[in-house]
Amino acid sequence: MALKTLSAKAAAALDRDLMCTGAFSIDQLMELAGLSVSQAVYRVHPISKGKRILVAVGPGNNGGDGLVAARHLCHYGYQPTIYYPKRSNNELYQRLAKQLEDLDIPFVDDFQTALQSSDHVLDAVFGFSFSGEVREPFPAVIQAMSETKIPVTSVDAPSSWDIEEGPPKSGIGSNFHPDVLISLTAPKHLAKHFRGRHFIGGRFVTPAIAEKYDFDVPAYEGVDQIVEVGPDGSRL
Template identity: 60%
Template sequence: MASTRLFLSAKNAAALDAELMSSGGFSLDQLMELAGLSCAHAVYKSYPPDQKNKVLVIAGPGNNGGDGLVAARHLRLLGYNPVIYYPKRPNKDIYNRLFTQLQNLKVPFTEDFESALQSTDQVLDAIFGFSFHPPIRSPFDAVISLLEKSTKPVISIDIPSSWDVDSGPPEAGNLGSGFLPQVLISLTAPKPAAKFFVGEGHRHFLGGRFISAEIAEKWGFELPAYPGTEQVVELPVAK
């Protein structure tokens, strides 16, 4: 297990991404590829393909959804059978290329989320990232409602969708207040919402094995020791 010294707020996460793509020299494609690869490895560690082979990937219209699409490609190559629900596909070059890559691997897309949820072994939540602001609009309001009721294990990328990146889950009675995934994959550094990710048997991974020590020091967070050639490192979860 490892620990991090500081959470990265929504404001700082956006600013850090901007810096990585300017003076840091990274392209959006590179950051998405690194994030998606980390997510695929975290899925493998949580639910190997010989245990839970079917993965339903819920991709939102932004970069979090792009991370999920990259993860789906890697999961296919790791021996899983992913199915993708992608109802709000933006017509942008980066997402069109990810879509084509998945088509070339014969990864199916579905428009029937409820049926796909019933037949899957696990769910990869790639709907909303750290820039999410309520309300949750259709069709994702129905998706979150179904996930709250489902017993299928859910793995969320960066923050559980419907949660506020800084203040965590919605207040009781609001949509998403009962949504708690089994696994959380923080990217670059945990966000403040991760403080609310608690529970026996839950697992928290960090992916971001590309950040320099100088960048981490500048933004005030600690780089954990990634073991061997691993792309993710597991963080402790409060019970």
């Protein structure tokens, strides 16, 4: 059985369907996505392995998922630190950032220095809408994540990877292979090139949506918002 995946175009259309015919708001989807991400981190990196989680946040929806995940991780007992160099003027992202500031979660300007005192990295820089060139200040961040011995979990896509083809053949990100990938809603085509631990988080997807976009909704257990899957998409 092959892992069923989505193209970037299909993933964008699916999100529009969730917000249109599915009646979800962007706030709801981001909250559910961030909750799923936080559960994946909790699963692969329990607090006994270290509380210090460095969250690398990009300027778009992927970054928003990271901000939400950081809030949940704080409430679980972790000590997140946020690297958010390109803050958005969008009210939603401003509110998410304020929620973290109200919890006294630190925001840092130097990713490299913060990395040296972290136990786990959450890569929430670029998601499935990424294309083109990696712009400053993120080339050095992606390079640092590719070189570190600290475990890295990527949100929906390893940052800099082509959504259809996976890691770049050369340059920034060509050697970036995170330890964990959490695919939101459904895996994207790049997941076929990923060899680490793979989770799916999308417990809000209806059977009709899954049928329309031809992917499988995994069997979530209990209160879990995530399911770990193998290379063929089967539950582990």
